[in-house]
Amino acid sequence: MPQRTLSELNRIFSVFKDDVEASEFVTIELANNQIVFKYASVELISRTIEGIYPDYRQIIPQKQETKIIVNRKDLQQAIKSVSLFSKLGLFDIKMTASPEGKLTLFAQDATRGKNDVSIECDVSGKENTIALNYRYILDGLNAIMSEKIEIHLIDGANPFILMPHEDQKDEFIYIVMPIRQ
Incomplete structure (x- = not known):
């Protein structure tokens, strides 16, 4: 995913860090070429970067x-x-x-x-x-x-x-x- 998405996600976490209503968990959903992050009352949708990636398990x-x-x-x-x-x-x-x-x-x-x-x-x-x-x-x-x-x-x-x-x-x-x- 783009670096900008991770930066935005980090900003969202910092905004809600003191919110007692916010969950400890982030819901992540993948579909086609998109990724969805759900945290507290925010839903962040981003595209994934297309390409062939090496097998990380190796x-x-x-x-x-x-x-x-x-x-x-x-x-x-x-x-x-x-x-x-x-x-x-x-x-x-x-x-x-x-x-x-x-x-x-x-x-x-x-x-x-x-x-x-x-x-x-x-x-x-x-x-x-x-x-x-x-x-x-x-x-x-x-x-x-x-x-x-x-x-x-x-x-x-x-x-x-x-x-x-x-x-x-x-x-x-x-x-x-x-x-x-």
């Missing part, structure tokens, strides 16, 4: 070497703390999951120093380390509302999945590409 990793279940807010706080020491412009941090139930985040910059933070989590599978742009993972965490999240890792060269642990597990998948080092 980029979703089907296997995992490591599965992490962690408190979303703890992870957000740890990322924000470590990110202060990431390289400017690269926004890189390293994340290591160990089977002993520890997720360690690390960042280092030659001029600002280094920092690491460890948080408790449930880890199944093997130890795994991945370098990532912390901004991307924070964007995904901000979109998830559940208390706990799952991270599925293959290795440091493949995309990983971020998803709610229980609520909306089948409704939301966030894929992040690692930074190759």
